[in-house]
Amino acid sequence: MLMNLAFYGPILVLALALFALAVRILREYERGVIFTLGRFTGVKGPGLILMIPVVQQMVRVDQRMAVFDVPSQDVISRDNVSVKVNAVIYFRVIDPERSVIQVENFRQATSELAQTTLRSVLGKHDLDEMLSERDKLNSDIQEILDSQTDAWGIKVANVEIKHIDLNEGMVRVIARQAEAERERRAKVIHAEGEQQAAQMLLNAARTLSQQPEAMQLRYLSTLAMIGTQNNSTIVFPFPTELGQVLRNLTGKNAA
Numbered sequence: 001m002l003m004n005l006a007f008y009g010p011i012l013v014l015a016l017a018l019f020a021l022a023v024r025i026l027r028e029y030e031r032g033v034i035f036t037l038g039r040f041t042g043v044k045g046p047g048l049i050l051m052i053p054v055v056q057q058m059v060r061v062d063q064r065m066a067v068f069d070v071p072s073q074d075v076i077s078r079d080n081v082s083v084k085v086n087a088v089i090y091f092r093v094i095d096p097e098r099s100v101i102q103v104e105n106f107r108q109a110t111s112e113l114a115q116t117t118l119r120s121v122l123g124k125h126d127l128d129e130m131l132s133e134r135d136k137l138n139s140d141i142q143e144i145l146d147s148q149t150d151a152w153g154i155k156v157a158n159v160e161i162k163h164i165d166l167n168e169g170m171v172r173v174i175a176r177q178a179e180a181e182r183e184r185r186a187k188v189i190h191a192e193g194e195q196q197a198a199q200m201l202l203n204a205a206r207t208l209s210q211q212p213e214a215m216q217l218r219y220l221s222t223l224a225m226i227g228t229q230n231n232s233t234i235v236f237p238f239p240t241e242l243g244q245v246l247r248n249l250t251g252k253n254a255a
Contacts, residue, residue: 021053031096032058043096061096065157068107070114072165081127084165089114089145095153103152110149114159117144134161 026032026045034041035057044058051058072086091110093099099106121141122130130137142159149156166174 018053022051024049029064031061033100059100063093065092075122077127079126087161090158091156094155098153
């Protein structure tokens with residue numbers, strides 16, 4: 001009995017060790033890229049999979065959405081303004097085979113490509129466009145990254161520019177520009193108000209000229225308003241008919 005145990009014991013241990021090497025458990029979000037004697041033979045998972053020890057090797061690939069913070073980049077805009085820009089990208093593996101075979105390290109490759117693309121795209125725009133059209137810039141960068149990483153089996157879902165840092169001198173220049181813009185709009189609004197007020201006064205004068213009695217009523221209304229105030233204003237009424245008589249006399253004398 002002891003001899004049998006001594007003979008079969010190592011074999012049993014070896015079999016258990018080989019079985020342990022052959023069994024792999026992949027989570028729901030993982031896939032295993034299988035290589036048999038160095039050649040690609042398929043993608044397996046999730047769940048329990050069996051492999052031939054030594055003959056087969058497996059590379060695990062995580063297919064969850066990954067978030068990568070793009071380091072701050074020095075960018076010179078089209079109008080020669082130096083800024084520091086950083087962004088964040090969201091991507092995931094959609095083809096485990098290509099992500100392992102076509103690129104050595106898809107995370108590092110995507111990161112480096114995101115940095116160069118960020119500098120390239122932003123360098124084609126003015127500073128005002130960077131500050132006011134972030135959504136368009138995010139979309140442009142995402143489309144370029146997605147098209148270039150498609151060969152690696154990577155899907156870039158979104159790109160967001162987080163910060164655009166300016167030096168103190170440029171911040172002061174932008175503040176002066178914004179202040180001048182507000183002053184310009186205030187002057188335009190004031191001029192438009194004066195124009196509208198002049199038009200309304202012209203319309204009122206035309207209306208009063210058509211009915212002389214309306215001018216007399218307006219005159220009496222003004223007197224009533226002055227009388228209700230606690231002031232020392234002295235008003236001498238001047239009949240409007242007297243003014244008409246004087247104009248008629250003046251016209252006759254001139255004739």
